[in-house]
Amino acid sequence: MPQVTLYLKWVPQYQFAGYLVAEKKGYYKDAGLDVHIVPGGPNINTVQEIADGAAQFGIQTAEPIFYAYSHGLNLTMLMADFQEPYEEFMVKKSSKIMSVKDFAGKTVGINIGGLSQLLLPVMLESEGVDPSSVHTVRKTISLTPFLSDRVPIWNGYVGNEPFQAMNQGVPVREFKLAKYVPNWYGDVLFAKSSYVTNHPDIVRKFVSASQKGWVFATEHPKETIAIIRKINPQKSDKALSQEAQAAIPLMTSAATKTHCFGWMDAGRVSAMEKDMVKFGGWQKSGALPAPETFFSNQYLSCAH
Template sequence: MKKRTLTSLVAVIITVLLIVTGCGSAPATQSVSTDTKSSGKLDKVTLQLKWLPQSQFMGYYVAKSKGYYKDEGIDLEILPGGSDIIPEQQVYNGVANIGVTWVSSLMKYQSQGWGLTEVGQIFQKSAMLLVSKASSGINTPADLKGKKVGSWFGGNEYEIYALLEANKLKKDSDLKLVQQDYTMNQLLKGEIDAASAMTYNEYGLLLESGLKDSDLHVVNMNDAGVAMLEDCLFVNSSWAAKNPDLLVRFLRASIKGWQEAAANPEAAGKIVFDADQSVSLEHQVYMAKEVAKLVVPKGFDPAKIGYIDTAAIKQTGDLALKYGLLTKPAVISEDTITSKYWEKATSK
């Protein structure tokens, strides 16, 4: 009798201890696991950027600086990109878990059978411009006939191709397309008549050179109806299937960072500058202000940052096919583009 009472008492004590310590009580799929909270251990996530650290990616730097990833149980490492780094390869090969790339580029690798999935669309508008000096006499795209036009190529030329065809210009005979470097010196020196420029970077370099808006003529790809979507978030499909909760937590922290960055781009630019002083603080702040206009365009709800607009995705795919980036129509399905993780990350 005494032995049974002692055994029962031990069982009660063990049960209480299990409840207090939470052993076996929290499933691995909740927002931040009990084990992570109690041990302080964070889940490692690596993000591969498309380019060098700059305000183009400010939302991730803000989220990291403010501790939003840690709040979600994540230890985030941000890998800089460069001309010799292909985000799709980095993610597909497991060097990075999540990547930033342009939608058209992602579609190219998806069409080759790479198991990559877009999970969030950060830029809602194209940042691509074609810029000329007002003195050049280029007032409309039709005026490009007989001119030298700069392009970075390497996947950046397809909006220009679409612009030319929309204005009944043949890219191989009506004008001369010229390899453009990543400065705006060719335009400034008169070596080319029109240059490619991103709203958040190269256009600012022209203004910093002393030119005014009134000194320039700008063709905006969105206004011309030939825009292709740019910065998106993508993952290896198999990694996402194994880590759905981790991906949702990453998106939730990232969206919070982007919301704060878009609301206060001056502060966001300073955070990026402190992280990597590759360009001036003034230029990082300029970039941040312009990037905010792409992430949260006029009339767009900041709560929907990362929203995937299927119609804009389709336009990008159609243009990519028409002008030779793709050899077959882009497959737009749950396997290639999905909002399910974004929807969980943004649900109340």
């Protein structure tokens, strides 16, 4: 039985539900695979782990995959776990910041190096705000700078930070990236392009079993939460329920209903490339690579 490793980008939670379900319910074994799932954390770089051969599959947002290409590392996105970005910005509901236009002149606590840092300027420009008018600082794991009003705008994940604030008695107003940057996907499953080419059968089996896990997670959140709690008991039922409520709507789209879970679109990937050039300092000269350089739908169960 082939052994493969998957690196998550963070600790086990609903954000990775499909893979956790597929492992615990035996979907990978049924496909003839022995899968080891490694939790992520602040010191885990999934792209580096894949580049070094420590794992065959990883979870990441798309921008490091584009940057890797510029450094000679070809990676292939195999499935979009989230059809829309999983990140957002939030302010206190009592704040006078009512729209993105009100971000001008304000300080934003942001995940430095993350997708939100790249897409904040995209979001601002879409609303007619000069990105240079916004001051960004590195966000902390603790919400204290936000709760104490030192940093009025806070970056986070739709299923985490807003609920952390509300659970501390501070209701928030949310500005979800999905509304302002509709072409971007959230987390994606990826592998080295060379691995995909050399092991198509393993890739197809892994992707298909993972899809099955994700479909289960979108349709059966209570049972999925119970599975995740056994893997990561530090996550409470309440926290996972809140996360599922926020995350599940981002996992599907018109395209997934037409095709299948995880489907990616060449037009959207092409638009992502253009944002990378304009806001991410990527591929400043020459023609952009074809979007199919970076993704493939052929290993999805609906594609064969």
